[in-house]
Amino acid sequence: MNKLQDHYATVPAEKLKSFVASLTQQAGMSEEKSLLLADLLVENDLRGVFSHGSRQVATYARIMRDGLINPNPDVKVISETPATLLVDGDGGLGYFPAFRAAELLVEKCRACGIAAAVTRNHGHIGAAGIYSRVLAEHDLIGYVTSGHQLSLNADQSIMKAAGESPMSFAVPAGDSSAMVLDFGAMHDLYEDSPHREELIRLTPGLVFRNMGLGFMCQALGGFLAGVPVEQERATYTFKGANQGSLIIALDAAKFGSLDAFKDEMDRYMQLTAEMQPLPGFDRATLPGVLEAERERKWGASGIPIGEEHRSVLEQAAREFGIELPF
Incomplete structure (x- = not known):
């Protein structure tokens, strides 16, 4: 899930944050909290941790709507x-x-x-x-x-x-x-x-x-x-x-x-x-290095959102009556 997909759309971080905030507000969350949550989720996307990034908002919106979690x-x-x-x-x-x-x-x-x-x-x-x-x-x-x-x-x-x-x-x-x-x-x-x-x-x-x-x-x-x-x-x-x-x-x-x-x-x-990587890998790095590199690169160029990731967000957008802006 945290690997870059073959087919993806490049989405500016701010556009993705705006969507996440809009979706959670539709589920009853305050603007202040929705903006903080959007920042934290999209920051994970920027670092390539897609499993814990914006795709999570679909689940969060549903459990708030269904009364399993307090939205505010x-x-x-x-x-x-x-x-x-x-x-x-x-x-x-x-x-x-x-x-x-x-x-x-x-x-x-x-x-x-x-x-x-x-x-x-x-x-x-x-x-x-x-x-x-x-x-x-x-x-x-x-x-x-x-x-x-x-x-x-x-x-x-x-x-x-x-x-x-x-x-x-x-x-x-x-x-x-x-x-x-x-x-x-x-x-x-x-x-x-x-x-x-x-x-x-x-x-x-x-x-x-x-x-x-x-x-x-x-x-x-x-x-x-x-x-x-x-x-x-x-x-x-x-x-x-x-x-x-x-x-x-x-x-x-x-x-x-x-x-x-x-x-x-x-x-x-x-x-x-400078050391030799594990077999099958092209680089030797300590934890956090690759994520920091992605954050810098994708912060400037946009976040690569794969087709399955986009589908998760699109389905949530339909459920809550908003448009997916990409």
Whole structure:
């Protein structure tokens, strides 16, 4: 899904943002929130993370229309200390409490050296890298994970307990782009993944490590945020608000020279770029390099929207009575 398609339309980022905002407003979202959501989704498209970009708005508009998610949540800080935050999402999409938490952590982290936020009572946060990058843009190291409501029983594989949640790390650099690792802990191991059984047979160690990451997503991003293990114990005002997140910020400047650290990161980026790529790949890069390159290039030339992506948006536009402007 995140590969460039053979046939695509090149769409200016601002035109795509305008469409996303219009669609969510048709579903009942306020202009202010719709514009923020549009920025965050289209930023993912710009980076080539199409799976978590504007195509997601079709699902979001439908779950708001159907009453599964609050279209206009009143996001609130429930409690805080000098180094911690608890943010309630009021049954809305997770983008709003998670983005607010990441922004509020910046000053707390600079004051304390490390700061953490938990968000609760919300839906999908989207790509975890959205929020780790907020911290990296302020020269902070970021870690983000999310958890969701599980539905477990004894007849299922233990893999089901690992969920389908994301994790992201972001580390600032100097002249280079930040190193951003953003991934689904159980990606390629979902029930419908075509190579799951083969991976279990050939590389069980890798599978166990992925499962371990998935378990941690649920513990830190879910249970810590008040998501219960058993679905029957859940008491959600909005059925789709069944997720939480954990965001941690670390200030490298509290442990030494920030400039020296960023210089080392630049050198690391440069040296690894000269190394031999994996078989079948044409470049050796660290996480986040390709995404940053796309963001610069497509920000100027437009975003390549493939035929299937366009079809998803076109169907949503018809459902909500607006025009797809490309």
